[in-house]
Amino acid sequence: MPLLATLAVRVAVTSSKWATRYRTRLALKDLDAHLLRDIGVTQETASIEANKRFWRA
Incomplete structure (x- = not known):
């Protein structure tokens, strides 16, 4: 697969x-x-998870 296509797929997946x-x-x-x-x-665990930024796993 061409480099640009690979990059586009990775961006879409991310x-x-x-x-x-989110x-x-x-x-x-x-x-x-x-x-x-x-x-x-x-409640505490849910609050911690809900307050994470979307880019954090």
Whole structure:
């Protein structure tokens, strides 16, 4: 695959991952204590994860 095509694919994949992280972290902020218990996450853990920047794994 040409270098430019490879670079374009990598940019697209990275952008997609970042967008997914951003959306899921926004959704995590909106979950109440009951739903967090259902998924086995504490409020503190959810807060830490939700406040991470989208580029941080």
